[in-house]
Amino acid sequence: MSYSTFNPSSHDATLEPMFFGRSVNVARYDKQKYPIFEKLIEKQLSFFWRPEEVDLSKDRKDFMNMPEHEKHIFLSNLKYQTLLDSVQGRSPNVAFLPIVSLPELETWFETWAFSETIHSRSYTHIIRNIITEPSEVFDKIVTNEEIVKRADSVTRLYDELIELNTVFSIHGEGVHTFKGRVYDVSMRNLKKKLYLTLVSVNVLEAIRFYVSFACSFAFAERAIMEGNAKIIKLIARDEALHLTGTQHMLNLLASGNDDPEFKSIAQECREDALAIFAEAAQQEKDWAQYLFSEGSIIGLNAQILSDYVEYITNVRMKALGFSEMFPAKQNPLPWMNAWLVSDNVQVAPQESEISSYLVGQIDNEVDDGDFDDFDF
Amino acid sequence: MSIPRIKVNHFHTFYYQYEPTVLDSLEAQEIPAPYSCRGGYCGCCKVRLIDGEVEYVQESLVDLNDDEILTCCCVPKTHIEIELPED
Numbered sequence: 001m002s003y004s005t006f007n008p009s010s011h012d013a014t015l016e017p018m019f020f021g022r023s024v025n026v027a028r029y030d031k032q033k034y035p036i037f038e039k040l041i042e043k044q045l046s047f048f049w050r051p052e053e054v055d056l057s058k059d060r061k062d063f064m065n066m067p068e069h070e071k072h073i074f075l076s077n078l079k080y081q082t083l084l085d086s087v088q089g090r091s092p093n094v095a096f097l098p099i100v101s102l103p104e105l106e107t108w109f110e111t112w113a114f115s116e117t118i119h120s121r122s123y124t125h126i127i128r129n130i131i132t133e134p135s136e137v138f139d140k141i142v143t144n145e146e147i148v149k150r151a152d153s154v155t156r157l158y159d160e161l162i163e164l165n166t167v168f169s170i171h172g173e174g175v176h177t178f179k180g181r182v183y184d185v186s187m188r189n190l191k192k193k194l195y196l197t198l199v200s201v202n203v204l205e206a207i208r209f210y211v212s213f214a215c216s217f218a219f220a221e222r223a224i225m226e227g228n229a230k231i232i233k234l235i236a237r238d239e240a241l242h243l244t245g246t247q248h249m250l251n252l253l254a255s256g257n258d259d260p261e262f263k264s265i266a267q268e269c270r271e272d273a274l275a276i277f278a279e280a281a282q283q284e285k286d287w288a289q290y291l292f293s294e295g296s297i298i299g300l301n302a303q304i305l306s307d308y309v310e311y312i313t314n315v316r317m318k319a320l321g322f323s324e325m326f327p328a329k330q331n332p333l334p335w336m337n338a339w340l341v342s343d344n345v346q347v348a349p350q351e352s353e354i355s356s357y358l359v360g361q362i363d364n365e366v367d368d369g370d371f372d373d374f375d376f
Numbered sequence: 377m378s379i380p381r382i383k384v385n386h387f388h389t390f391y392y393q394y395e396p397t398v399l400d401s402l403e404a405q406e407i408p409a410p411y412s413c414r415g416g417y418c419g420c421c422k423v424r425l426i427d428g429e430v431e432y433v434q435e436s437l438v439d440l441n442d443d444e445i446l447t448c449c450c451v452p453k454t455h456i457e458i459e460l461p462e463d
Contacts, residue, residue, distance in 0.1 A: 039437050043417065240418045244437055247419075251439050319419060342415035 003098045003169050013102055017259035018249065019194055020187065021101030029104055034252070037108040040245050044111050047241070049234050051122030056129035056227040063130040063225065069295035074225065076291055077215040079141045081235075082123045083151055084208060088201075088242075089116040091158045095197060098165050099190075108245060115238045122231050130228075146290045150283050154204055157197040157276075164193055191265050198250050199273045199320075203280045206243040206316040207309070209236075211284045214308055215291065217339045218300040229339065237342045247319050254321065270322075277317060277325060284309045300333075307332040380452035385426070385459040392452050397433060399447035409460060414448045421447040428456030 007025040014033040016022055032038050066074065092113045100106045127134045141147055167176055168185045176183045213236050220229030256263025266273075288305040296302070310326035317324055331337075382398065383389040387407045395401040399421055402409035412420035419438040423445060430450040438446060445458070 036437060039435060040417075043415075043437060237413070237415075240413050240415075241437075244417045244419065248439060315420075337412055340412045340418070342413045342417075 016101040018102055018105055018252065019099050019259070020190065024101060024103050024106050027103045027107065029107070032104045033102050034104060036248055037102070037104040037245070040241060041104070041108050041111045044115055044238065044241055047115070047238060050118070051125040051231055054227050054230050056126060059225050059227040060130050066224075067295070070297055072294050073215065073291050073297060074219065075137060077212050078123060078126065079137060079144060080147055080150070080287070081212045082120065082138070083141055083147055084154065084204060084212070085116050085119040085123065087154055087158070088204070089113055089120050091155070092201070095158050095161050095165070098169060099194070112242050112245065119235045119238070122235065126228055126231060146287060150287065153279055153283065154200070154208070157193070157200045161193045161197045164190055188261070188265070191261060192269055195253060195262065195265050195269050196272055196276065198246060198253070199276050202243060202246040202250060202316070202320070203276055205239050205246060207280055207312055208284060209239050210312050211287070211305065211309055213339070214305060214333055214336060215300065217336060218297060221299055221335055233339055236340055240340065240342070250320055274322065274325070277313060277322070281309050281313045281325065304332050381455040382452060383455070383457040385457065397448050398430065398445070398450055398452060402447060407460075409447055411448055416446055416449045419446070423447055423461065424459045426457040426459055429453040430456060
């Protein structure tokens with residue numbers, strides 16, 4: 001089955017499964033199979049922001065006054081965030097668009113990936129503002145062993161899915177051999193790969209990102225690098241939305257209501273999915289050791305961050321119906337919540353940052369009883 | 377209709393004081409209700425609605441079972457009984 005940018009058949013997209021059905025024809029949103037994705041798109045659009053809105057001049061001074069080990073923590077964290085968003089800015093489009101069958105889901109992928117490109121732009125904005133030579137940071141991302149190690153597990157499943165999709169698109173279903181390599185592009189294997197890729201994306205957005213957010217906010221809790229934290233707060237707000245989207249897809253697939261075959265695939269892939277969570281949690285803990293290897297910052301050290309990894313991993317696993325992997329514990333970083341609240345950003349409502357602000361929204365509901373209190 | 381009463385299992389019962397959401401009422405009562413985004417999409421404030429009805433004041437974008445509500449998105453419509461998640 002080759003991919004077509006416009007499938008001229010007159011099929012009803014609401015009868016298609018989310019993935020591997022007929023490719024999408026008209027991008028129409030008047031009737032939707034899953035209105036939740038349309039709502040996510042609208043929410044994401046209402047969140048629109050630009051990094052240049054945030055002033056970073058004080059951050060530059062703060063950064064220059066930091067001791068060396070804190071600079072190491074700050075820059076390493078920023079490098080890791082840059083890597084994660086470089087991946088997320090392109091991969092959902094490349095991996096999922098060729099196989100998606102619902103217009104609202106297709107547009108959600110595009111909206112999602114677009115917002116990640118804003119995140120990438122904001123890292124450049126931050127780095128440009130706090131140090132004189134941005135290349136020193138960017139060039140070291142691909143040479144930092146600790147980052148490259150994790151990049152591999154972040155991207156492995158994406159790459160494997162994209163490879164299978166490509167073979168599938170040219171040669172169709174079946175087992176194909178090229179230059180001595182065997183590609184199993186049976187529908188079953190494609191779907192398994194898709195399911196596991198979505199799990200790994202969920203781990204990326206729901207665990208890996210949050211560990212890095214904790215570091216960014218820890219600085220701002222001490223009233224330094226506050227501009228940076230303000231940007232990360234906006235990024236965190238977007239990421240919470242993305243992970244909700246991914247959780248929806250995974251739960252829909254696992255329920256078997258969308259495509260019955262996925263129910264058994266989800267059961268079959270259970271162990272692999274758990275392994276993805278376990279690997280990510282371990283890598284994040286190792287990263288915490290590396291981050292604080294030269295010294296801690298007030299309020300955060302390798303142990304507390306590792307506890308947070310365990311806590312957040314449990315929360316995310318529960319959301320997907322898995323049992324908890326680590327002993328239950330309270331949130332070791334209770335102040336994180338204040339940074340993750342979406343609409344207490346103190347701005348005038350006509351500015352774009354307040355999430356609840358939508359143009360032209362009025363309450364039209366008038367009830368008979370509304371004027372009961374009035375005496376004429 | 378009379379002022380709705382909110383019963384929180386393992387905590388206490390109180391009258392709803394017309395706070396913007398159930399979550400705000402729980403906080404006003406110093407009940408440790410979980411939350412994160414307060415925008416209806418992270419799912420952290422999910423609680424079990426055992427009895428009564430709520431009215432949504434903000435759209436919820438999270439997968440919910442029939443007996444679950446997001447406290448950041450609704451206000452009580454009748455007397456309600458809820459239970460916070462364990463841990």
